[in-house]
Amino acid sequence: MLVDSIEIKVKKNDAIKHIFRKTPLISKIDQFNRKVENIHLEYVEYKVLKFEIVSKKKNKNNFRCDDLKHKIIVMVNTYNGHSKSVDFVPVTVKRYIAKSCIKKSNIKEEYIIENVKNDIINHFNDKVINSSIDKKILKNIKLLEISSIYKPYWIGNYNGKEVFVDA
Structure with a gap:
């Protein structure tokens, strides 16, 4: 499957060292120095949502207000649902990438779009409630573009749990 993916920057041996450094000493002793097993590369899908927000300043004369347009880019991890606003893609x-190397999405696209819109609102x-100087009224939120990119992760099994390390 031909996809857009982020470049791999961390090698497998470096990922193993990183996981071993992050493991607490008590766990290493208690579990008889278990090591990370079955380390392999998988890709997690991220949805990139580009929104246009139209707002206007709230003042006494609403007829002379110009609309303010803002563009926001939000990246959403479809495996665990975490989202964050970014300045650029x-x-x-x-x-x-083989389909077997892609981590299955746990969240549907429609649900992602609605949740991001609600978060923006x-x-x-x-922001309007906490700011007494610059009052704005939200007029419209418009989804301009939605795309998918894939981020690589080294995934290992440590004591029956999956451990993710950025690749």
Whole structure:
């Protein structure tokens, strides 16, 4: 499958060392120096959502207000649901990846879009409530573009649990 993916920067041996350094000393002693097993490379899908937010300043004369347009880029991890706003989309390369190496998404695309919109509205409302100087009214949220990129992770098995390390 041809996809956009982020470049791999961490080698397998470095990932093993990183996991071993992060393991607490008590766990190493208690579990008889178990090592990370079955380390392999998998890709997690990230949805990149680009929104346009239209707002206007709240003042006494609403007829003379100009609309303010803001563009926001949000990246959402489809495996665990974490999202964050970014200034720009990471640099990607086209790569062929086997479907067996792609981590299955746990969240549907429609659910992601609605949750991100609700988060934007809540953040905007909190900002308006906390700011007494610059009051703004949210007029519209429009989804401009949605795309997928894949981020590589080294995944190992340590004592029956999956351990993720950025690749």
